[in-house]
Amino acid sequence: MKAFRFLRPRTLAEASEALRREPGAVPKAGGVDLLDRWKERVEEPEVVVGLCDVTDGAALRLEEDGALVLGALATLADLAGSDLVRRFLPALARAADQAASPQIRHRATLGGNLAQATRCGYWRLRSFPCLLRGASRCPVREPGGVQETAGIFANDPCASAHPSSVAPVLGALGAEILVGGGPEGGRGLAFEALWRAPEPGRSDVLALEPGELIRAVRIPPSAHPVRVGHAEVRQRAAFDWPLVTAAVGLTLDADRIREARVWLGSVAPTPHRARAAEAALTGRRLAEVRATFDGRAAAEGATPLPGTAYKAGLVAVAARRALADALERS
Amino acid sequence: MAEDPSVPPARGITRRALFQGAGAAAAARALLGATPAGAEEGPAATPWRTQGPGAVDVALRVNGAERTLRVEPRVTLLEALRLDLDLTGAKPVCDRSQCGACTVWLDGRTVHACSVLAVEAEGREVTTVEGLGQPGRLHPVQRAFVEEDALQCGFCTPGLVMSVAWAVAQHGPGLSEAQVRRACAGNLCRCGTYPHVLKAALKAAGQGG
Numbered sequence: 001m002k003a004f005r006f007l008r009p010r011t012l013a014e015a016s017e018a019l020r021r022e023p024g025a026v027p028k029a030g031g032v033d034l035l036d037r038w039k040e041r042v043e044e045p046e047v048v049v050g051l052c053d054v055t056d057g058a059a060l061r062l063e064e065d066g067a068l069v070l071g072a073l074a075t076l077a078d079l080a081g082s083d084l085v086r087r088f089l090p091a092l093a094r095a096a097d098q099a100a101s102p103q104i105r106h107r108a109t110l111g112g113n114l115a116q117a118t119r120c121g122y123w124r125l126r127s128f129p130c131l132l133r134g135a136s137r138c139p140v141r142e143p144g145g146v147q148e149t150a151g152i153f154a155n156d157p158c159a160s161a162h163p164s165s166v167a168p169v170l171g172a173l174g175a176e177i178l179v180g181g182g183p184e185g186g187r188g189l190a191f192e193a194l195w196r197a198p199e200p201g202r203s204d205v206l207a208l209e210p211g212e213l214i215r216a217v218r219i220p221p222s223a224h225p226v227r228v229g230h231a232e233v234r235q236r237a238a239f240d241w242p243l244v245t246a247a248v249g250l251t252l253d254a255d256r257i258r259e260a261r262v263w264l265g266s267v268a269p270t271p272h273r274a275r276a277a278e279a280a281l282t283g284r285r286l287a288e289v290r291a292t293f294d295g296r297a298a299a300e301g302a303t304p305l306p307g308t309a310y311k312a313g314l315v316a317v318a319a320r321r322a323l324a325d326a327l328e329r330s
Numbered sequence: 331m332a333e334d335p336s337v338p339p340a341r342g343i344t345r346r347a348l349f350q351g352a353g354a355a356a357a358a359r360a361l362l363g364a365t366p367a368g369a370e371e372g373p374a375a376t377p378w379r380t381q382g383p384g385a386v387d388v389a390l391r392v393n394g395a396e397r398t399l400r401v402e403p404r405v406t407l408l409e410a411l412r413l414d415l416d417l418t419g420a421k422p423v424c425d426r427s428q429c430g431a432c433t434v435w436l437d438g439r440t441v442h443a444c445s446v447l448a449v450e451a452e453g454r455e456v457t458t459v460e461g462l463g464q465p466g467r468l469h470p471v472q473r474a475f476v477e478e479d480a481l482q483c484g485f486c487t488p489g490l491v492m493s494v495a496w497a498v499a500q501h502g503p504g505l506s507e508a509q510v511r512r513a514c515a516g517n518l519c520r521c522g523t524y525p526h527v528l529k530a531a532l533k534a535a536g537q538g539g
Contacts, residue, residue, distance in 0.1 A: 001404045002404070003382065003383035003384070003402055003403070003404050004382065004383055004403060004404060005380055005381070005382050005383050005403070006380070006381040006382050006403035006447070006449055007376075007378050007379070007380050007381075008378050008379040008380070008381065009377075009378040010377075010378065014377055014378050017377075018376070018378055021376075031445070031447075032427050032442070032445045035406070035427075035444075035445050035447075036426050036427065036445075038404075039425065039426070046383075048403070050447075050449070050450060052450040052452075053453075077439070100516070101430070101515045101516025101517075102439075102440050102493065102496070102512070102513055102515065102516055103427070103430060103433055103440045103441050103442045103445075103493075103516040104427060104442070104445075104516065106436070106439040106440060106441050107441055107442075107445065107446065238511070238512070238515040239515045239516055
């Protein structure tokens with residue numbers, strides 16, 4: 001690992017200011033994956049803005065208007081163990097609780113989970129070429145490329161997959177992202193606006209302005225009952241990355257689905273919204289979708305590579321299970 | 331695993347002493363270096379503290395004692411514990427948050443020491459397997475590991491002990507088999523001692539570990 005200067009702001013505002021004053025500085029919260037990348041010298045920051053002393057970023061609170069605001073520096077263990085999250089957002093608590101291992105959940109933060117880099121093995125080893133690191137092509141897409149964990153949506157020219165299993169649940173909850181520290185102060189982003197599409201030579205996945213940090217995630221209050229379900233398909237139940245994650249959020253008018261939100265993880269360079277599945281659910285009665293929804297609409301628009309054809313099938317399975325989870329639980 | 335002082339090490343040097351010497355040399359280089367790397371505080375204009383890139387003084391609270399060491403910000407807690415503080419219970423195996431052999435507690439919660447910077451542990455409570463118990467007065471989890479033969483080669487054992495002891499502290503006598511399995515999901519044992527670890531965990535919890 002290359003030596004770096006370590007800056008220790010005590011507030012989110014100071015952290016933003018530090019990032020603005022030090023172009024190229026990298027914010028580090030839990031930083032479990034960042035350290036892996038620095039050790040492998042895939043990334044070699046000269047300045048790190050440590051968020052370990054920041055005291056105003058981890059609160060989980062219920063606002064007066066009924067919105068839930070989750071501080072980006074809350075750890076996955078904080079989310080999984082919070083009475084507030086377990087009561088109002090049980091699918092989120094479960095998703096956070098299933099991720100990684102206890103040691104990692106005690107360090108990894110909500111903001112860091114949303115900002116996660118791809119698990120793509122080519123990107124993670126300097127000895128391989130990678131479009132995001134400046135090569136002219138994505139080796140995953142080449143004949144003989146290792147494709148099994150690659151994305152199946154929006155996978156040209158980069159076939160990476162965003163691994164967050166928390167993000168799809170937040171998408172299904174209709175969350176918005178509060179980012180802060182930009183020139184105009186804090187701002188709210190629509191959920192999908194947090195990420196940008198991969199570009200050659202750019203490894204960062206977030207659509208943030210210089211100096212901006214993810215401050216919090218806001219779950220707006222709903223006048224209608226909302227049911228959210230979540231399902232992951234993995235090779236191992238313990239300490240594994242998902243092959244596919246699906247989350248379904250249903251806003252109900254009595255027994256009819258007024259609005260459906262379906263989000264997928266580990267299938268595209270950013271969390272992926274499955275609009276065809278949303279259309280297949282919207283306006284239908286719960287009993288009807290319970291009997292007929294086979295999940296295949298969630299895979300509509302997929303462009304799998306030869307090694308990822310199986311993932312389109314898994315998307316349908318995960319979407320079906322997520323719907324069942326949503327219908328089972330309130 | 332302490333080296334027996336009665337046995338003269340080969341060529342008069344131990345591996346650990348070599349590392350410690352190298353660490354001291356690195357610290358000396360940083361102190362005398364051409365760059366202002368030893369500067370602990372950044373320019374006065376910033377409201378935040380700046381450390382490094384050279385070695386800085388870090389005050390850690392480890393196993394209840396205040397320890398001051400001099401490390402670069404890039405040094406992991408695992409490296410600092412082993413090479414600067416001679417606490418070699420936490421093991422370096424994968425160095426990538428995968429195997430759990432370096433598990434310690436940070437403010438009472440299990441973490442991989444390989445994936446925390448030593449400077450980040452400032453002001454926090456670090457507990458290593460050495461702080462859990464000592465020869466002659468073992469922690470109930472350590473005693474149960476011995477009684478249930480929950481180790482073979484022993485390399486993963488300090489990490490597993492920390493994860494199990496955390497689970498016991500969390501759940502008490504009601505600790506379930508599923509909770510033990512979940513608590514140890516981040517600890518790999520290539521000898522496959524898991525069934526005995528499970529028995530040891532439940533035994534320790536039942537004894538009020």
